[in-house]
Amino acid sequence: MFRISQYLRDLATAERTGSYPALPARRGAGLPGPVVIWNLIRRCNLTCKHCYALSADHEYAGELSTQEVFTVMDDLRAYRVPVLILSGGEPLLRPDLFDIADRAKVMGFYVGLSTNGTLIDAPMANRVARARFNYVGISLDGIGAVHDRFRRLEGAFDLSLAAVRHLHERGVKVGLRYTMTDLNAGELPALLQLMHDEGAEKFYFSHLNYAGRGNIHRGRDAHFIATRRAMDLLFDTAWRDAQAGSPREYVTGNNDADGVYLLQWVRERFPRWVEPLRQHLQAWGGNSSGVNVANIDNLGVVHPDTMWWHHSLGSVRERPFSTIWSDTSDPLMAGLKQKPRAVGGRCAQCQHVAICGGNTRVRAQQVTGDAWAEDPGCYLDDAEIGLDARAAGATERVAVTPFKSARSARIEDIPVVSS
Template sequence: MFRISQYLRELDAAIRSGAWPAVRTPRPSGPVVIWNLIRRCNLTCKHCYALSADHDYAGELSKAEVDTVMDDLKAYQVPVLILSGGEPLMRPDLFEIAERAKAMRFYTGLSTNGTLIDAHCADRIAATGFDYVGISLDGLKATHDKFRRLDGAFDRSLAAVRLLRARGVKVGLRFTMTALNQQDLPALLALMREEQVDKFYFSHLNYAGRGNIHRGKDSQFAATRQAMELLFERAWQSVQEGREEDYVTGNNDADGPFLLQWVAARWPEWAEALRERLVAWGGNSSGVNIANIDNLGNVHPDTMWWHHSLGNVRERPFSAIWSDTSDPLMAGLKAHPRPVGGRCAGCRHFAICGGNTRVRAQQLTGDAWAEDPGCYLDDEEIGLAAGADAARVALAPFGRRESEHA
C-alpha cells in the first residue's frame, strides 16, 4: 500500500518548518495478513481475484482452526488482520472471529461489498469495534452495478457507508480502475467528500482471477498517470485544508517514483528528502510485509497469488510457512534486492519500488522476475535510453489457454 497522504503531510510539515519531520521507525513485526475467511459471495464481480460465487465451498477452515491460526499469528507478531472473502459477512461466525481478534489486540479491518449491511448489521459492526471497514465502489450507479452484476448494488453499498458513518465507524471506499470505469473517478472522489468518508483506496488492476480477463482492457498508461495526478492534487488539497482524509493506492509501486517526480516539479528543494523516505518504504512488499491466507488455509505471498500456494496452515503453522524460503518465489520476494530483469533491473527508481508487482510479470511472461508490464513510467523517467520501450512486455489480452488455469 502506498500512502499518498502520509508523504504529503510530511512535505507540508517540511515546508512549514524548514526541515523534513523525523519519522519513527516501527519495530519489526510480522506481516499484515489479509484473510479470506470465506469464498462465498452474494455477487460475481467482473474483477474478482477469488473467482467467488453464491454457493458454499467445501473444506473451509472451521472456527476452531481459525482460532488456532490466530494464536500463531499473534505469537508471530502479526499486527493487522483484514477479514475478507468472498463476502465475509456471509460467514456465520464472522463477528465471533472479529471479537476475538479485537480482544487479542489485532488491528482488525473488514473488507466488504457493503450490500448486506443493514441497520442491525451496522450496529454489530460498530459494537464489535472494527478499526476500519473498506467498502468497494467501482464507480457511480450504472458503472458499479454493471461491474457487480447486480442492479441496486450501488445504492445498497452507499447506504452501508452512511449507516456505518452514522455509528462512528471509520470507513473507506475501495476503487479498482480499468478502462471500463476510469471516467467515474472524479465523481467518486466528489462522492467521498460529500459523504465524509475517511479514506479512499485506489487499486490498480492486477492480473488475478477475473481481473486477469480484463487485462487487455486495462487502463493504459496515459489514463493511469492522469488518475494518479488527480489523486495527488486531491490529497494535497486535503492536507492544505486540514482535512482528515487519507488517499492510498495499491498494486502498482511505480506510484512512489511518480509522486517523487510530481513533488520535484513543484518543490525541488524537498525532492531528495522525499526520495530518502520512499527508499525507506521500499516498494512492493508481497511475501515480506503483506500475506494472504485463503478460505482453505493456503498461504500466499499476497491476495493476487492464489495460483501459488506456499503451504497450508492445517499442515504447518503460518509462522513456519512464512519464514521458509525454500520456495524459490518466496526466496526471491524476500531477497534484497530482488532478482528482477528487463527494464526494472535498469531502473533508477528500483530502490523505491522494489521491482513493482511480480504477479503481473508472471502472468504475462511466465517469469516472476521479468519486468512489470504495468509500470507506467517512460524511458527517460526511469533513466533508460530513449526508445527502450520498443522491447517492453506488452499488456496482451487474456488468452483462452491461460483462462483454463486462472
C-alpha cells in the same frame, strides 16, 4: 500499499516549517510479522468482473472451521502479526465472522473488514459497530449503473452507499475502495467527490492486478495516460487535504510505481524537497508481497499476497503460518524476500528500483511466465526511469496481451442480475 497522505503531510510540514520531517527510526530486532489479509470465505453474493478469488454465490467445501481459525490466530499473535483484514468472498456471509472479529479485538489485533457493502442494512450495521472494527472498506467502482455493471447486480450501488451511511451513523470508520480499469477510469472524480460528500475517512485506489477475473480482464487495464491522470488527481486532492490539515487518507495499491510518480510530482512543484522525499520513499522500499503483506485463503493456504492464489506456500492445516512465512525454500518466497530483488528487463535497469522494489511481480508472471521479468503495468516511460530507448541493445517493452480461454468468454457474457 502506498500511503499518499503520509508523504504529502510530511511535505506540508516541510513547507510550513522549512524543515522536512526526519526519517522514522529503523526498527531493531524482533520485527513484527506481516499484515495478514484473510479470505475467511470464498462465497459471495456478487460475481464482480475483477474478483481475484473468482467467487460466486455458492458454498465452497473444505473451508477452515471456527476452531481452526482460532488456532491460526493464536500463532499469528505469537508471530507478532499486527493487523488482520477479514475478507472474502463476502465475509458477512460467514456465520462466525463476528465471533472471529470479537476474538481478534480481544487479542489486540488491528481488525479491518473488507466488504461489498450490499448486505449492510441497519441491523447488520449495528452488528458491525458492536464488533468494533478499526476500519471497514466498502468497494465502489463507479457511480450508479457503472458500479452495478462491474458488480453484476442492479441496485448494488444504492445498497453499498446506504451501507456507508448506516455505518457512519454508528460511528464506524469507513473507506471507499476503487479498482480502475479502462471501463471506469472516468468515474474517479465523481467518487472522490462522493468521498467528501459522505464524509468517508479513506480512499483506496487499486490498480488492476492480474489475478482471478482481474487476470481474465487484463486486456481492459487502464492505459498508462489514464493512470497518470488518475494519479495527478489523487495527488492534487490529497495535497489540498494535507494543507488543510484534513484527516482524510488516500492510499493506492498494486502498482508501486506510484512512489516514483509522486517523486516526479514533487520535483515539478517543490524541487527543494525531492531528496528528503526520495530518502523516505527508499526507506519504504515499495512492493511488500511476501515480506510485509501475507494472505491466507478460505482453505487455509498461505500466499505471498492476495493476488498469488495460483501459488501455494503451504497450508496452515499442515504447518503453522509462522513456519510457512519464515521458510525461504520456496523459490518465489526466497526471491520476494531478497533485497534487492533479482528483477529483469527494464526493471533491472530502472534508476528507481530502490523505491518501487521491482513493482508487482504477479503481473510479470501472469503475462510472461517469469515472476522476475519486468512489470508490464509500470506506467513510467523510459526517460523517467533513466533509460535511453535509442541505445544499442534496447528492447521493446513487454506488452499486455489479452487473456484467452473458452472460460473467459463465458464469464464475460454473464449478465447484470436484476434485484
